[in-house]
Amino acid sequence: MLFISLFLILVMVFAYAKGVNVFDEFILGVKDGFLTVYKIAPYLLTMIFAIDIFRSSSALDFFINLLGPFAEFFNIPREILPMFLIKPLSGSGAIAVLTDISRQYGIDSKEAKIASVMMGSTETIFYTLGLYFGIVDIKKIRHTLLVALIIHFISTLIAVYVVCGIK
Amino acid sequence: MVNKLWFFMIIFGIASFIIKGDNSLIKVITESSQRSVELLISLVGIMAFWSGVMRICEKSGIVDIFSRFLSLPLRFIFPGLYERSKPAFFNIIMNITSNMLGLSNAATPFGLKAMEELQRINPKKDTASDYMVTFLIINSASLQIIPTTLISLRASLGSKEPYDIITPIIITSSVSIIIALLLDKLFQRFK
Numbered sequence: 001m002l003f004i005s006l007f008l009i010l011v012m013v014f015a016y017a018k019g020v021n022v023f024d025e026f027i028l029g030v031k032d033g034f035l036t037v038y039k040i041a042p043y044l045l046t047m048i049f050a051i052d053i054f055r056s057s058s059a060l061d062f063f064i065n066l067l068g069p070f071a072e073f074f075n076i077p078r079e080i081l082p083m084f085l086i087k088p089l090s091g092s093g094a095i096a097v098l099t100d101i102s103r104q105y106g107i108d109s110k111e112a113k114i115a116s117v118m119m120g121s122t123e124t125i126f127y128t129l130g131l132y133f134g135i136v137d138i139k140k141i142r143h144t145l146l147v148a149l150i151i152h153f154i155s156t157l158i159a160v161y162v163v164c165g166i167k
Numbered sequence: 168m169v170n171k172l173w174f175f176m177i178i179f180g181i182a183s184f185i186i187k188g189d190n191s192l193i194k195v196i197t198e199s200s201q202r203s204v205e206l207l208i209s210l211v212g213i214m215a216f217w218s219g220v221m222r223i224c225e226k227s228g229i230v231d232i233f234s235r236f237l238s239l240p241l242r243f244i245f246p247g248l249y250e251r252s253k254p255a256f257f258n259i260i261m262n263i264t265s266n267m268l269g270l271s272n273a274a275t276p277f278g279l280k281a282m283e284e285l286q287r288i289n290p291k292k293d294t295a296s297d298y299m300v301t302f303l304i305i306n307s308a309s310l311q312i313i314p315t316t317l318i319s320l321r322a323s324l325g326s327k328e329p330y331d332i333i334t335p336i337i338i339t340s341s342v343s344i345i346i347a348l349l350l351d352k353l354f355q356r357f358k
Contacts, residue, residue: 004330007313011220015227022223029222032272033215037207045203050176052199053192057183059176090169095320099206107324113332120317120336121343123309126168132303133295135279136286140294143354147300147347148307155308155343162335 043092051082051096076160079104079111083118084156088125088149095119110163117159122152209323217315221270230273234264244305244348245298255284259302266306269315278306297355304351308344311336 015022054060064078071078079101086093098115105111125148133141184192224230237260242249249256258281265274281302289296295303314336321329 003333004313008220011224011227011229014229015223018227020223020226025223025226026219029219030215032222033218034211036218036272037211037214041207044207045200046173048203049196049199050173050180052195053180053184054176055180056191056195057180057187057189059179059183062183086172089172093169093172095316098320099202099324102324103202107321107326108328113335116317116321116332117335117339120311120314120332121309121339123307125307128306129303131275132278132282132306133299136282138286138293138295138299142295142300143351144295144300144303147304147350147354150350151304151308151343151347154346155339158339158342159335162338 040092040095043090044095047090047093047096048099051093051100055100074157076156077111077114077164080115080118080156080160083115084152087119087122088152089127091124091127094124114159114163117163118156121159122155123148125149125152206323210319213319213322214316217269217319221268221315224268225270225273230261230264230268230270233268234260237264245301248298252284252288255281255288255298258284263305263310267310267312269311269313271316278302300355301348301351304347305344308340308347310340310344 012022015025051060060082064081067081068078071081076084082097083094083101086097098112098119101115102109102112125145129141129144129148133144181192184190241256241260241263245256245259248259258277262274262277262281265271265277282299285296285299285302286292289299312333314333317332318329321332
């Protein structure tokens with residue numbers, strides 16, 4: 001909390017001293033904020049529909065149980081497996097999963113905390129690599145995807161350990 | 168890929184309702200849409216606040232100050248790049264700094280420009296150069312100091328401590344970025 005307050009003061013004072021019209025810029029930013037939510041809204045709704053149907057039909061539990069032994073072996077709580085599977089593919093999917101986990105266990109629960117840390121410290125790998133390599137027409141990406149996936153897995157483990165402590 | 172995943176979840180979900188003889192599907196869909204719209208409405212306010220802050224952050228040139236701190240480690244991570252292509256190096260710095268500050272809208276254009284500049288000095292045009300691989304691996308480890316969307320989302324979901332995840336995220340990202348760079352160097356050497 002202190003960190004955020006200090007960051008806000010730093011940004012405001014620095015910008016003001018530099019002669020930035022903070023009021024006008026803030027308003028333009030607020031406009032951006034509205035637009036961002038407007039832009040993600042269709043994706044978010046679409047993903048939440050799928051995840052809610054998938055979850056309420058207990059189809060999700062079925063797949064989580066399949067992956068259960070794998071998760072247990074690495075001490076990963078199985079509640080966060082949906083985040084592990086969806087984040088590399090879709091950012092709005094990740095938001096939908098966090099919403100779902102928060103509804104099941106509460107947003108301040110251990111599960112939601114791990115899922116949040118994962119969401120913040122992993123990347124939508126397939127989307128990013130597709131976009132960045134696509135724009136320069138690179139076909140052979142060498143070890144990029146492999147290392148990115150290993151890192152996704154390692155970040156998940158670290159997220160679990162940082163939130164729950166090392167067992 | 169998202170297309171397949173979505174299709175799979177919808178079909179499998181609805182089929183499970185039918186198999187179980189459960190007829191609450193319409194109720195689930197109705198509740199789901201109501202909750203999503205409520206979430207979006209509460210998200211607008213807090214996202215607006217952070218976007219305002221980030222806009223000021225962007226205009227103040229604070230990104231340049233942060234990027235100065237990154238210049239030295241990045242010269243080490245991308246050996247010789249500064250000498251070979253200043254624009255590529257500059258765009259990489261700006262991309263990483265913007266990502267760190269949670270300015271993802273600003274980060275993407277810098278990232279794409281960086282890729283174009285890297286492609287210019289790439290001898291094999293269809294194969295990723297070492298620089299490109301390293302750059303994208305750093306991006307995959309996602310180093311974020313102020314994850315604005317996540318904080319806003321947690322606040323809209325009613326968290327008492329939406330900011331509590333910042334330190335764990337910084338720890339997780341820092342450790343994974345170091346491992347990522349080590350793995351990258353390892354692969355570069357043995358492949």
